Amino acid sequence: MLKKIFSRTGLLIKDFEFHPGINIILGRYSGGRDSTGVNGIGKSTLIRLIDFCFLSDSAEKIFNGTKYSFLREEDHNIILEFDFQKKTYFIQRQFHPKAPILFGGSLGEMEEFEKSELKSILTNLFFEVENNDVFLLVTNSEPYLISLLKMTWTAKRDPTL
Numbered sequence: 685m686l687k688k689i690f691s692r693t694g695l696l697i698k699d700f701e702f703h704p705g706i707n708i709i710l711g712r713y714s715g716g717r718d719s720t721g722v723n724g725i726g727k728s729t730l731i732r733l734i735d736f737c738f739l740s741d742s743a744e745k746i747f748n749g750t751k752y753s754f755l756r757e758e759d760h761n762i763i764l765e766f767d768f769q770k771k772t773y774f775i776q777r778q779f780h781p782k783a784p785i786l787f788g789g790s791l792g793e794m795e796e797f798e799k800s801e802l803k804s805i806l807t808n809l810f811f812e813v814e815n816n817d818v819f820l821l822v823t824n825s826e827p828y829l830i831s832l833l834k835m836t837w838t839a840k841r842d843p844t845l
Contacts, residue, residue: 687765687772689733695760700730737764737775739785739803747779755779763791768809775802 686707690699709727735743747755754760756779763776774794776786785802788794797805 685767686734687767689730689737689762689764691760691762693758693760695755695762733762734764737762737777739799739806744781748781752779773809 685704686702688699688701690696709730732740732743732746736747746752759778759780761776761778763774765772765774767773772789774786774788774791776794777783784796785799786794787797787802787805
């Protein structure tokens, strides 16, 4: 379960805390701005930041664009806190393409990881693997064309253990 997304560098106006159940991200203008719509409030950006923390290539590509160059220039970071199987985890990312990614069970004791290494750790965390076997369901638009692929997976250690 997502618990919180925040930044130690002032990137977000406030920390966003998530609660059990459905969380609604509602966009509305406040103050003196004209209420002509809710574009530009940050709803999609918040979702992309969560995606970025979970190592999405597409979110990374967006944040590496010129529109978001201030994230690199001002050395911002984003931290996602989540619970899984009664344990708390933190992922901290910076927006420099080569910056290490921090991951761990507490803010003060996160370790550095390469993106590919952390992807393996998160995959093993979320999708338990037995005997290094991973099954991948592949489909196309036709429901009867489904194939099941068996792949060998190298297990990575969970740094919080």
